[in-house]
Amino acid sequence: xxxxxxxxxxxxxxxxxxxxxxxxGAGAIHLLAAKTDEERxxxxxxxxxxxxxxEVWLLAAGGTLYFAFPALYASAFSGFYLxxxxxxxxxxxxxxxxxxRNHIQSAVWDPLWDFLFCxxxxxxxxxxxxxLGNVVRGVPLDASGYFFEPLWTNFRLDDETGILDWYTILxxxxxxxxxxxxxxxxxxxxxxxxxxxxxxxxxxxxxWGVVAITAIVTALTFRIQPQVKENxxxxxxxxxxxxxxxxxxxxxxxxLRKHDERKAFFASCAYLAGMLTSVVFGVYPMVLxxxxxxxxxxxATAKAGEYGLKIGLAWWIIGIILAAGYFTYVYRSxxxxxxxxxxxxxxGD
Amino acid sequence: xxxxxxxxRLQFAFTVTFHYIFPQLTMGLALLLVYLKTKAxxxxxxxxxxxxxxxxRIFGINFALGVVTGIPMEFQFGTNWxxxxxxxxxxxxxxLAMEGVFSFFLESSFLGLFLFGEKRLGRIGHWxxxxxxxxGSWLSGYLIVATDAWMQRPTGYRVGAHGEIELSSFxxxxxxxxxxxQYAHNMLGAxxxxxxxxxxxxxxxxxxxxHENYGRTFVRAGxxxxxxxxxxxxxxxxxxxxxLVAYNQQPTLAAMxxxxxxxxxxxxxxxxxxxxxxxxxxxxxxxxxxxxxxTYRQWRAxxxxxxxxxxxxxxxxxxxAMDAVDADGLCAAPLHCQHRRMDxxxxxxxxxxxxxxxxxCKRNLSARGGGQCVVHADWVHGDVHDPGDPVAVxxxxxxxxRTGTGKSSDR
Numbered sequence: 060x061x062x063x064x065x066x067x068x069x070x071x072x073x074x075x076x077x078x079x080x081x082x083x084g085a086g087a088i089h090l091l092a093a094k095t096d097e098e099r100x101x102x103x104x105x106x107x108x109x110x111x112x113x114e115v116w117l118l119a120a121g122g123t124l125y126f127a128f129p130a131l132y133a134s135a136f137s138g139f140y141l142x143x144x145x146x147x148x149x150x151x152x153x154x155x156x157x158x159x160r161n162h163i164q165s166a167v168w169d170p171l172w173d174f175l176f177c178x179x180x181x182x183x184x185x186x187x188x189x190x191l192g193n194v195v196r197g198v199p200l201d202a203s204g205y206f207f208e209p210l211w212t213n214f215r216l217d218d219e220t221g222i223l224d225w226y227t228i229l230x231x232x233x234x235x236x237x238x239x240x241x242x243x244x245x246x247x248x249x250x251x252x253x254x255x256x257x258x259x260x261x262x263x264x265x266x267w268g269v270v271a272i273t274a275i276v277t278a279l280t281f282r283i284q285p286q287v288k289e290n291x292x293x294x295x296x297x298x299x300x301x302x303x304x305x306x307x308x309x310x311x312x313x314x315l316r317k318h319d320e321r322k323a324f325f326a327s328c329a330y331l332a333g334m335l336t337s338v339v340f341g342v343y344p345m346v347l348x349x350x351x352x353x354x355x356x357x358x359a360t361a362k363a364g365e366y367g368l369k370i371g372l373a374w375w376i377i378g379i380i381l382a383a384g385y386f387t388y389v390y391r392s393x394x395x396x397x398x399x400x401x402x403x404x405x406x407g408d
Numbered sequence: 409x410x411x412x413x414x415x416x417r418l419q420f421a422f423t424v425t426f427h428y429i430f431p432q433l434t435m436g437l438a439l440l441l442v443y444l445k446t447k448a449x450x451x452x453x454x455x456x457x458x459x460x461x462x463x464x465r466i467f468g469i470n471f472a473l474g475v476v477t478g479i480p481m482e483f484q485f486g487t488n489w490x491x492x493x494x495x496x497x498x499x500x501x502x503x504l505a506m507e508g509v510f511s512f513f514l515e516s517s518f519l520g521l522f523l524f525g526e527k528r529l530g531r532i533g534h535w536x537x538x539x540x541x542x543x544g545s546w547l548s549g550y551l552i553v554a555t556d557a558w559m560q561r562p563t564g565y566r567v568g569a570h571g572e573i574e575l576s577s578f579x580x581x582x583x584x585x586x587x588x589x590q591y592a593h594n595m596l597g598a599x600x601x602x603x604x605x606x607x608x609x610x611x612x613x614x615x616x617x618x619h620e621n622y623g624r625t626f627v628r629a630g631x632x633x634x635x636x637x638x639x640x641x642x643x644x645x646x647x648x649x650x651x652l653v654a655y656n657q658q659p660t661l662a663a664m665x666x667x668x669x670x671x672x673x674x675x676x677x678x679x680x681x682x683x684x685x686x687x688x689x690x691x692x693x694x695x696x697x698x699x700x701x702x703t704y705r706q707w708r709a710x711x712x713x714x715x716x717x718x719x720x721x722x723x724x725x726x727x728x729a730m731d732a733v734d735a736d737g738l739c740a741a742p743l744h745c746q747h748r749r750m751d752x753x754x755x756x757x758x759x760x761x762x763x764x765x766x767x768x769c770k771r772n773l774s775a776r777g778g779g780q781c782v783v784h785a786d787w788v789h790g791d792v793h794d795p796g797d798p799v800a801v802x803x804x805x806x807x808x809x810r811t812g813t814g815k816s817s818d819r
Contacts, residue, residue, distance in 0.1 A: 108520040111475065115516045119508030121482055126505035130496020136486020136493075146481050154476045158469060205490065286587060362499030364574030371502060378509030385517035392525055 060369060061362040064127035065346065067375065069339040070124050072125055075116035076187075076335060077241075082106040082113055083187075084242015084317060086153065086180025086237065088261045092246060096166075098254040099173055099395035103157060104397040110157070110314045112389060114150075119382075126371060130204060130361040138198055138206040139190065142222050146186050153158060153179035192227030193337060195284050197219070200349035200356065216283065217348055226283060233272040240265040240311065241331060244324040251396050255369025259315065260322075266312055273308070274336070277301075280341070284348065287341035302331025360378045415649020416488045423480050423485070430474035435549055435595065437467045438542040440558045440629060449531060459625050460538070461526075463606070465696030468523050471545075475516075496573045499565050500555045507551035515544030550591050557587035561656050572669040586652050593645035596637045647702070654703040654711075663689060664697055665709060666692075674711035 091224030095097040125132045136143060152175050160172035193208070199220060200206045201337050211221035214228075223231075247255045281288050291297050310326030342348060348355040362368065441460055447806025482504070485493050521529060522537040529537060558565075564580025565573050575581060603776035612618045654661045662668075665675045668687040676698030680689035700709040 098527035108524045110514040111472070112513070112520060114475070115508070115512040118479065118482060118512055119505070122501070122505035122508035125482075125485065125493065125497050126501025129501055130494045132486050132497055132501075133490035133494035136483060137490035140487050143483055147483060150479060151476050154472060158472055204494075226525065330595065346423070363501065364568065364572070367498050367502060367575035367578075370575070370578040371505070375509060376508060378513070382517075385513055389517045389520060392521060392528055 060346070060365055060372075061127075061358040063372065064123075064368055065343065065358050068120060068124050068127060069336065071116060071120035073283065073332050073335045073339075075113070075120050076331055078109070078113040079365050080238050080241045080331060081324075082110050082242065083180045083184050084238035084240070084311045084374060085246050085272075086176050086242070087184055087239050088243050088246065088258060089177040089180070092243065092258040093254045094257075096169065098250075098252075099169075101250045101252075101254050101397060102246055103160065103176075105246055105348075107157075107161075108393045109389065111388065123375070127363055127368060128346055128356075128358075128361040128365055131356050134200065134205055134356060134361075135347055138200075138208055139222070140207070141210050142186055142190065146183065147188070149179040149183045153183065167335065184238040185192035185231040188226040189223060191234065192230030193222060193258035193336065194347060195218075195230070195287075195342060196224075196226055197279055197284070197348035197350045197352075197355070198406075200347065200351070200354040202354060204354070204356065206349075220350065226279060228278055229279070229346040233269065233276050237331060237334075238267055238269040241324075241327045244311070244315075244320075244327050248320040248324050249397055259320075263312070263315055266308075266405070269330075270308060273304075275349055285340065286343075286348065290341055290343060297337075300333050300337040300340050303332070304330050304337060307331070307333050327368060420484050420488050423477070423484055424641075427474065427477040427481055430470045430477060431545070431549070432598040432601045433605060434467055434471045434474055435545050435598035435656055436600065437470070437605070438538075438545045438602075439599055440602050440633065441467060441538050442535075443541045443629060443633070444625075445535045449535050455621065455625070459622055462622070464523060464737060466605075468519070471515075471519060495571065499562075499575045499581060500558055500582060501571055502575060502578070503551045503555040503558070507548050510543045511548035511551065513544075515541055515548065518544065519623065546595065549595060550587070553591045553594055554584060554587040557590055560590075561586040561652070586656070589645060589648045589652060593641060593649045596641035596645060599637040600634050600641065603630040603637065606630035607634060654669045658711075661703070665711075667699070670710060672700070672710045673708045675695040675704065725815060 085102055089099065089102055093102045121132075156172040156175035156179065160169060160176070184359060196216065198206050199218065209221045211223040212219050214221070214224045216224055216226060240262045243258045243265060246258035246264065251260065261307055307326050307328070308331030311323055311330065314323035344358045345355045345363050346358055349355040412618055441463055444456050444460040444463065447453070448460060490755065518537045518540040522534065522541050525537070526534050529626045553619075558581055561584060563584050564575060564577035566576045568574050606626045608632025610630060611627075613623030650661075653664070662670075665674070666680055666682050666689045667674055668689070670684075673696065675692075675694035675696045677692055677694050679693035682690055683690050697707040699709055701707050703709065703711060
């Protein structure tokens with residue numbers, strides 16, 4: 060039962076990254092791809108109707124994590140106190156800047172909201188990447204099951220690690236580039252005209268960075284987290300995940316060259332999904348590796364009671380089927396390119 | 409350490425209080441939006457659609473603020489209350505995760521459609537979107553109230569070997585009696601907030617003689633719905649909520665009402681400043697006997713020591729008597745059984761049965777313990793029943809009725 064929930068939470072996080080990834084990415088390239096007010100409104104309109112729904116996946120994944128692995132939630136959230144507070148502020152700034160830009164139409168304030176929207180999206184991508192890096196590298200858990208990490212120490216991978224060291228920063232940069240590519244592909248698919256062309260160019264450039272850093276990070280990960288190598292040698296079937304990632308990243312450039320906007324975006328989804336599932340597969344059965352492997356939190360030590368997990372599975376399946384229904388409906392309703400008319404609320408008058 | 413705890417409490421109190429400003433408005437407005445959209449659909453009058461559009465914008469921005477101020481709350485379960493989360497996450501995680509999976513997805517998906525898609529959806533489709541947003545936000549409210557209800561009056565759980573709290577009955581968690589009443593009480597409060605805001609805006613328009621047409625609609629809707637909600641909030645929901653506090657958490661009731669000593673015929677303090685050092689209420693403005701009457705429907709009932717006209721009954725949760733009994737009886741809530749009938753499972757899991765046995769070992773109890781079994785407030789969990797109700801514990805196999813068990817405390 061624990062393993063099932065391990066994968067269900069992993070899937071929810073993956074869906075979150077695929078969905079919120081493109082709007083974070085769209086934010087990160089906001090200043091690069093969209094220059095005029097109209098272009099910027101196009102970028103915002105392309106994510107506006109789905110943004111809240113995408114962020115809900117973070118909440119739902121967090122809630123599910125809390126319910127299925129309470130010990131992990133307790134340990135990770137108290138240990139990652141500082142970066143979580145930063146992430147919180149970034150989420151708030153990002154949400155607020157979008158709302159303010161939509162509600163206060165003023166040429167004086169607009170540049171500030173655009174700047175805040177762009178930088179908060181950008182930093183969120185880096186922090187999420189660094190968080191993933193921390194999980195892979197391992198955190199200084201001790202026998203109590205708790206830890207605390209400062210933001211940075213000496214940037215080296217020794218016992219006194221901080222949130223940021225050279226490895227996690229590298230993962231953060233990879234996350235940023237990957238989401239810029241992902242967001243660029245979304246924007247080029249959903250918009251038209253100059254902004255679409257620029258987004259495509261940004262995505263194409265980010266692609267090179269993604270390929271290079273993915274290769275480096277993958278090689279490093281095998282050295283830093285021995286469990287990854289062990290898992291892939293024990294269950295060679297797990298190679299489907301990295302293969303999916305490679306196919307995805309190859310697909311992106313292939314479809315971009317063919318100018319198939321939709322397929323390029325979906326290839327990028329495949330890349331992100333492949334990367335995340337590879338990591339998840341690599342660290343299993345640990346849910347939070349420790350620097351000292353003895354203290355690692357595993358599926359077995361962190362999971363909640365068996366009865367609760369079983370009951371949870373019943374409502375979770377119903378809930379997710381419903382959610383999938385809503386999302387399909389919403390994305391269909393807002394399918395196609397966005398048009399920026401005077402009143403973006405779509406009211407009749 | 410004490411200081412860190414105070415800071416944590418302050419921070420969390422601020423987070424939840426600030427967060428709740430927004431949901432209570434949006435939950436109320438959600439109902440009023442459905443009302444306006446229904447009016448529009450039934451009368452075909454475009455006036456109501458325009459009114460709904462006006463409120464949809466206010467709803468939208470407050471909803472967004474509700475979401476972003478809610479995220480810190482979820483974070484702080486882990487950052488501020490890690491030990492609690494670790495212990496109880498398996499239980500309250502259920503309701504919190506259900507909120508995410510069932511209501512957040514529903515609300516956020518259809519809010520987008522409701523705000524941005526009136527043209528695409530058509531009249532009926534847009535009404536459905538409004539209704540689903542309402543449904544999602546009210547469902548969300550229930551699941552959060554159920555979480556709080558479990559913390560106030562825990563049911564449907566057991567304590568594992570390492571002190572971890574595990575869910576043992578999903579439906580007991582979800583249909584906690586406390587949750588049902590608190591929810592009704594709470595949602596009526598939310599409706600009133602929405603109504604006050606709507607009526608207030610309407611009144612402003614009327615008094616300044618602008619958009620008088622809308623002003624009238626807003627005032628009418630706000631006052632009518634608000635008056636009904638206000639009455640229902642007082643009775644029966646507020647009454648029942650108060651009773652639940654009185655039966656389950658005597659000290660909470662006493663603290664809420666500024667009552668420092670147990671008292672027969674306790675007054676209801678309308679006004680007064682608690683002086684904690686002297687243990688009395690300064691400048692009191694009191695209605696004599698009112699608190700006793702409101703709680704137990706008897707003017708002279710005793711408030712504060714739990715012996716009012718209703719007996720409190722703890723069951724099955726106290727596994728070992730020594731868990732429950734504080735030798736000094738300090739800071740403790742008394743556990744009474746003045747019932748004529750009482751259902752003790754006879755399996756050793758019942759608190760009262762255990763207490764009776766240990767009460768004979770004098771050294772386990774202080775002198776006062778001979779007459780009243782004094783149980784730590786922290787450990788008294790479980791149902792409290794009206795007098796005469798037999799207690800049923802569904803998850804125990806043996807169920808036989810004995811009368812007069814727990815005599816030791818029934819002197």
